[in-house]
Amino acid sequence: xxxxxxxxxxxxxxxxxxxxxxxxxxxxxxxxxxxxxxxxxxxxxxxxxxxxxxxxxxxxxxxxxxxxxxxxxxxxxxxx
Numbered sequence: 042x043x044x045x046x047x048x049x050x051x052x053x054x055x056x057x058x059x060x061x062x063x064x065x066x067x068x069x070x071x072x073x074x075x076x077x078x079x080x081x082x083x084x085x086x087x088x089x090x091x092x093x094x095x096x097x098x099x100x101x102x103x104x105x106x107x108x109x110x111x112x113x114x115x116x117x118x119x120x121x
Contacts, residue, residue, distance in 0.1 A: 042104050044069060044088070045078040050106075052113040053090060053099060063090065087120060 048060035
């Protein structure tokens with residue numbers, strides 16, 4: 042699954058277009074490496090998303106094509 046789609050499905054970013062722009066601007070990294078929006082996410086990856094001065098790190102636990110808002114938190118766990 043592409044990283045821009047994963048960020049949208051997991052609700053880490055509200056819209057896929059915003060997630061794509063963030064990745065293409067270099068504000069998204071996986072396992073310490075900056076990635077583009079076409080990067081394929083796998084279970085176990087640690088994603089870091091930079092929101093201005095704040096950085097959120099999350100470990101991928103599951104991949105799904107669709108999810109309900111209440112189940113979106115099951116797709117990842119926050120890392121310090």
